Amino acid sequence: MRSRYGFISALTTAILFLFLEAASVVMMINNGAIQRFKLVGAVRHVEAGIWGRTQQVRNYFNFRSENERLSAENLALRQQLALYEKAAAALDSHVVTVTPDFTYIGAKVIRNSVNAQHNYLILDRGSDDGVERGMGVITDRGVVGIVGAVSRRYCYVNSLLSTGQSASAKLVASGAFGPIHWPGVSPDRVLLQEIPVHIQAAPGDTVVTSGFSTIYPPDIPLGVVAGTRIIQGSSQNIDIQLFEDFRTLNNVYIVRNNAGPEFQELYEQAR
Amino acid sequence: MNRLADILFFVLVFLLQVIITDYLHLGAFIYLCLIPFLILNIPFSRRPQLVLVAAFGMGLTLDLVSDGVAGLNAASAVAAAASRHLLYRSLVNRDRQDKTEVPVPDVIGMAKYLKYAGAATAVYMAVYVLFDCVSFRPLGFMLLKFFASTVLSTGLGMLLMLPLQKRR
Numbered sequence: 001m002r003s004r005y006g007f008i009s010a011l012t013t014a015i016l017f018l019f020l021e022a023a024s025v026v027m028m029i030n031n032g033a034i035q036r037f038k039l040v041g042a043v044r045h046v047e048a049g050i051w052g053r054t055q056q057v058r059n060y061f062n063f064r065s066e067n068e069r070l071s072a073e074n075l076a077l078r079q080q081l082a083l084y085e086k087a088a089a090a091l092d093s094h095v096v097t098v099t100p101d102f103t104y105i106g107a108k109v110i111r112n113s114v115n116a117q118h119n120y121l122i123l124d125r126g127s128d129d130g131v132e133r134g135m136g137v138i139t140d141r142g143v144v145g146i147v148g149a150v151s152r153r154y155c156y157v158n159s160l161l162s163t164g165q166s167a168s169a170k171l172v173a174s175g176a177f178g179p180i181h182w183p184g185v186s187p188d189r190v191l192l193q194e195i196p197v198h199i200q201a202a203p204g205d206t207v208v209t210s211g212f213s214t215i216y217p218p219d220i221p222l223g224v225v226a227g228t229r230i231i232q233g234s235s236q237n238i239d240i241q242l243f244e245d246f247r248t249l250n251n252v253y254i255v256r257n258n259a260g261p262e263f264q265e266l267y268e269q270a271r
Numbered sequence: 272m273n274r275l276a277d278i279l280f281f282v283l284v285f286l287l288q289v290i291i292t293d294y295l296h297l298g299a300f301i302y303l304c305l306i307p308f309l310i311l312n313i314p315f316s317r318r319p320q321l322v323l324v325a326a327f328g329m330g331l332t333l334d335l336v337s338d339g340v341a342g343l344n345a346a347s348a349v350a351a352a353a354s355r356h357l358l359y360r361s362l363v364n365r366d367r368q369d370k371t372e373v374p375v376p377d378v379i380g381m382a383k384y385l386k387y388a389g390a391a392t393a394v395y396m397a398v399y400v401l402f403d404c405v406s407f408r409p410l411g412f413m414l415l416k417f418f419a420s421t422v423l424s425t426g427l428g429m430l431l432m433l434p435l436q437k438r439r
Binding site: 017 | 318320324346349
């Protein structure tokens with residue numbers, strides 16, 4: 001009788017073990033960034049509220065350096081604007097209506113991970129602010145990621161520092177372009193792939209976004225070449241030292257591509 | 272009183288784990304985890320099914336409140352919980368009649384406890400690294416992460432648990 005009870009106990013333990021492992025694996029498999037956001041949406045919502053408050057305190061102490069950086073950025077933008085104003089004034093009386101290709105929504109990072117294989121950010125802008133899934137997120141020093149899910153006041157961003165994420169980039173010197181991927185080791189380094197072997201890339205060469213995707217604007221500086229490696233004799237992988245330090249991300253811009261719907265329409269026509 | 276001390280002990284160590292996971296960034300090769308030590312501190316008198324569920328709950332809670340992928344720590348904790356009897360019998364005491372309630376260093380000796388805790392942490396890390404990195408990380412990376420994480424987690428666990436256990 002005792003051994004029978006022991007057998008049943010061992011059997012239920014084994015079944016429970018398999019069930020719990022299977023449940024964990026299913027959670028991991030379904031744990032795409034969006035599913036995770038939905039699964040733990042309630043937890044994140046509460047966390048975001050708390051982190052938002054703690055971030056306010058942290059921001060207070062970072063104001064000086066942050067303001068200096070923003071001032072420098074504003075200055076550069078004003079200089080650009082002045083050039084455009086001068087050019088516009090030189091035009092004759094023809095009326096030209098210009099709609100920018102990209103518009104930007106400023107946002108603050110209230111949660112940021114850099115230490116996992118699939119990293120993410122939570123920003124303090126949501127659907128109330130016009131944020132939609134699929135929008136790009138950038139800073140003046142690089143690409144940050146893509147909006148994966150949106151709630152009313154917050155949005156969840158799949159960080160570029162995720163092993164499945166990529167963006168299109170090009171070498172300024174040669175114009176050669178390819179996808180960049182995070183190899184999953186250091187938050188300061190990404191790989192520019194599929195560059196033909198005849199393209200020369202010297203350490204220190206600048207890499208920017210190519211603009212060949214509908215997500216990120218062109219010519220956002222990403223980083224500099226740190227090294228190259230030839231892959232199977234046919235192409236080379238270029239190690240990029242990023243300009244942006246993901247560990248200290250604070251202010252970012254969410255990018256809306258105003259031509260996005262038109263591109264989408266074109267794709268659908270072509271199908 | 273003893274039960275209250277146990278609960279406080281679990282809560283404190285778990286909070287410490289959350290802080291470590293969220294704020295102590297040691298790079299891609301190292302993951303520090305104290306959950307195996309919490310699992311080892313569940314008394315042997317508890318039903319094994321309850322221990323599995325408790326381990327699953329601890330792992331999943333850690334996944335949800337930290338940066339982890341949901342299910343990753345849960346799967347690892349369940350594996351560590353499932354293996355603790357086997358590890359205890361094979362590494363500490365082969366006598367099936369052994370009545371040790373919670374094998375602490377004071378009772379089973381420091382060397383045996385280190386082996387026992389190290390092996391449980393290794394089981395935990397093996398599952399963790401496998402699920403975290405398999406299919407997109409090279410084997411060398413996985414092995415390095417497994418060994419570094421196991422050694423450092425065991426070391427940290429021993430450092431932190433010994434004074435806490437003495438207080439209990």
